[in-house]
Amino acid sequence: MHKSRVSAFVLDCRVDDLAAATQFWSQALGRPVTNSDQDGDGKYAELRTDTDEPFLLLQRVDHEPRIHLDIETDDLDAEVARLEALGAKRVAFIKRWWVMQAPTGHRFCVVRKQREEVGAHLNEWP
Amino acid sequence: MHKSRVSAFVLDCRVDDLAAATQFWSQALGRPVTNSDQDGDGKYAELRTDTDEPFLLLQRVDHEPRIHLDIETDDLDAEVARLEALGAKRVAFIKRWWVMQAPTGHRFCVVRKQREEVGAHLNEWP
Secondary structure, rough: OOEEEEEEEEEOOOOOOOOEEEEEEEHHOOOOOEEHHHOOOOEEEEEOOOOOOOOOEEEEOOOOOEEEEEEEEHHHHHHHHHHOOOOOOOEEEOOOEEEOOOOOEEEEEEOOOOOOOOOOEEEEEE | EEEEEEEEEEEEOOOOOOOHHHHHHHHHHHOOEEEOOOOOOOOOEOOOOOOOOOEEEEOOOOOOOEEEEEEEEEEEEHHHHHHHHHHEEEEEOOHHHHHHHHOOEEEEEEEEEOOOOOOOEEEOOO
């Protein structure tokens, strides 16, 4: 038995500096910036979300701007295998997470459990 | 005074038939399909969400696959003007909503109030 859920929507921004992008989305969505430099390398910023919501992140990228989703799980191997069986493909393992591609062409990430407490909208898989 | 919030994440899928795409995302995200043909023209499908979550929709499109977000509001003109002042541009008015483009290049939609009851995570703007 393992668990998963959508844990984040990530606004991939092709910019040199995330600050202006973060300000725009913070104001557009009415979400204060809670962390303007999540990993200390200027690559990620975070907007405020409540515990029953997926995280809202901004990521500095080199590719076209897009939004991707993260799925968090307590068993990375089992979740990636489950998604492969549904037709998704492994693209790359980066640091601690798998980048996958859906049959619809959307890239998404499968990541480890992101919050200490298990939150709302959780799936349990046999 | 008007209100807005993120009301939907929409999986834009470049496919002839949304059925397979809908099945994949339904199973990947553990969300039953609540409406496989929302407008009766095969263009939209909806996955189950709780009332404190944004809708999860699939849309059949002709462009590259992507995820876009919808912002719902009780005052379309005021919300579009607010977003323009932040740097977003109007792209097109379609049926009942505005397509806009963020300074980061992301397309998003500003739509009318989607749920009868005002839900969680709402912003009020002066």
